[in-house]
Amino acid sequence: MAGITMSTSIYDEAFEWYSKNWDPDRPVGEWWALLAETGWSFPSWPEGRGGRGLSPRDAKQAEQARLDAGAYGPPKGLSTFLVAPTLLTYATSEQLDRFMPGIVRGTDTWCQLFSEPGAGSDLAGLSTRAVRDGDEWIITGQKVWNSGAQNAAFGILMARTDPDLPKHKGISFFLIDMTQDAVDVRPLREMTGDIAFNEVFLSEARVANDDLLGGQGEGWRVGMTTLSHERDPDNSGSGSGFDFAGADLTRTAGEHAAAVDGDVDGFGLAMSGGANRLLDDILDEFDGSADPIRRQRMMQLAELRRTSRWSTARSMAAVKAGGQPGPEVSTLKVIGAEVSRRTRDLGLEAMGPEGMLWGDDTPTGGQFHAYCMFTPAMSIAGGSDEVNRNIIGERVLGLPREPGESEQRQRPWSELPRN
Numbered sequence: 236m237a238g239i240t241m242s243t244s245i246y247d248e249a250f251e252w253y254s255k256n257w258d259p260d261r262p263v264g265e266w267w268a269l270l271a272e273t274g275w276s277f278p279s280w281p282e283g284r285g286g287r288g289l290s291p292r293d294a295k296q297a298e299q300a301r302l303d304a305g306a307y308g309p310p311k312g313l314s315t316f317l318v319a320p321t322l323l324t325y326a327t328s329e330q331l332d333r334f335m336p337g338i339v340r341g342t343d344t345w346c347q348l349f350s351e352p353g354a355g356s357d358l359a360g361l362s363t364r365a366v367r368d369g370d371e372w373i374i375t376g377q378k379v380w381n382s383g384a385q386n387a388a389f390g391i392l393m394a395r396t397d398p399d400l401p402k403h404k405g406i407s408f409f410l411i412d413m414t415q416d417a418v419d420v421r422p423l424r425e426m427t428g429d430i431a432f433n434e435v436f437l438s439e440a441r442v443a444n445d446d447l448l449g450g451q452g453e454g455w456r457v458g459m460t461t462l463s464h465e466r467d468p469d470n471s472g473s474g475s476g477f478d479f480a481g482a483d484l485t486r487t488a489g490e491h492a493a494a495v496d497g498d499v500d501g502f503g504l505a506m507s508g509g510a511n512r513l514l515d516d517i518l519d520e521f522d523g524s525a526d527p528i529r530r531q532r533m534m535q536l537a538e539l540r541r542t543s544r545w546s547t548a549r550s551m552a553a554v555k556a557g558g559q560p561g562p563e564v565s566t567l568k569v570i571g572a573e574v575s576r577r578t579r580d581l582g583l584e585a586m587g588p589e590g591m592l593w594g595d596d597t598p599t600g601g602q603f604h605a606y607c608m609f610t611p612a613m614s615i616a617g618g619s620d621e622v623n624r625n626i627i628g629e630r631v632l633g634l635p636r637e638p639g640e641s642e643q644r645q646r647p648w649s650e651l652p653r654n
């Protein structure tokens with residue numbers, strides 16, 4: 236509870252509820268369903284959609300109460316981190332009725348199908364095509380770096396519906412069934428040794444027109460909402476327990492919690508903030524503060540984290556005022572990547588020669604090393620540092636656009652040179 240001023244009513248109500256209902260022997264699927272029904276899954280989300288419509292501040296207190304009661308949290312992954320906030324902003328009530336229960340109960344896993352071999356930073360240049368066929372759309376193209384696609388039942392997909400409009404305008408946003416034969420998911424192995432992401436080939440895959448999100452031609456606006464949540468470290472759908480591999484819902488909640496904690500990879504540590512705790516353990520074990528220069532760098536890291544928390548509080552105020560995270564959230568994304576690099580460097584250096592090893596018998600059971608291997612991804616996933624700096628320059632500070640960009644935004648996509 237240190238450092239948080241509690242509003243007694245929400246904290247007490249949540250603590251009492253968790254104390255009464257948490258049972259590690261209950262199947263995890265049942266536990267998640269109970270959290271969803273009672274609105275304790277994601278308390279800041281709307282009532283009836285897994286939440287209680289609480290302010291972000293009150294939701295944080297409910298979360299603290301859960302932790303203090305020792306109860307396991309709701310299912311977390313791309314579904315809750317990226318998909319749910321996008322659905323809650325743009326989906327019709329029919330779409331919410333269809334898709335939200337599977338997300339908050341942890342029965343449906345989702346993936347994000349945005350990036351392509353020729354369209355990462357220049358996402359608006361994407362070339363996956365969607366062609367209308369009666370009540371359906373036929374989708375053809377290739378996506379890449381799609382985290383968790385190998386386990387996903389559904390995907391959020393950006394595809395071009397009108398190539399003759401300027402690149403940002405001819406894109407639509409679809410909710411696609413990943414289990415159809417026309418969707419071919421091929422896993423990619425990363426330098427961490429894990430298979431976190433995939434390439435996805437769509438060969439005349441079909442999506443019902445009812446599964447268009449936000450309306451035809453609105454894909455860029457909808458996709459930017461997804462990315463603003465991806466860049467927001469205060470996203471309530473992210474955090475500890477990050478587990479996009481799906482779960483055996485019949486396993487007891489206690490067993491599930493132990494398995495997730497014991498099997499956390501670099502991605503999971505990055506998403507949960509667990510690396511901070513590991514760094515503290517390493518600095519204690521290896522007497523990290525004995526060196527005055529390292530002490531100085533520990534202070535710089537602490538200060539950077541403090542700045543990040545302060546900026547996060549400002550971004551939360553914007554959300555509370557009724558908006559989505561704005562372009563300012565790119566600042567948090569860039570700071571987050573810098574914090575992860577400094578955390579990595581300090582930990583490895585403090586370990587000395589053991590920092591050069593790899594495997595389960597290294598300090599922290601190999602978890603910190605797995606995190607270190609993943610840190611370069613923090614400057615790439617969700618938009619690279621350079622792209623986020625461009626956003627800060629153009630959309631926060633009001634600096635001029637990149638040379639040629641304004642002209643590119645006017646011309647039809649079909650006339651633009653292809654990457």
Ligand SMILES: Cc1cc2nc3c(=O)[nH]c(=O)nc-3n(C[C@H](O)[C@H](O)[C@H](O)COP(=O)(O)OP(=O)(O)OC[C@H]3O[C@@H](n4cnc5c(N)ncnc54)[C@H](O)[C@@H]3O)c2cc1C
Nearest residue numbers: 347348349350355356380381382612615616617618619621
């Ligand atoms: C761990 C991880 C998970 C991911 N998960 C997903 C996912 O689930 N779904 C998904 O769709 N994508 C995912 N991605 C992809 C990610 O969004 C892209 O990698 C990212 O947007 C960068 O695109 P790119 O890799 O094509 O690099 P490029 O766009 O080719 O960029 C290469 C380099 O050029 C620089 N650059 C490009 N344009 C500019 C510019 N205008 N100004 C300055 N510098 C520039 C970039 O900063 C970068 O350093 C994931 C990536 C990672 C690392």
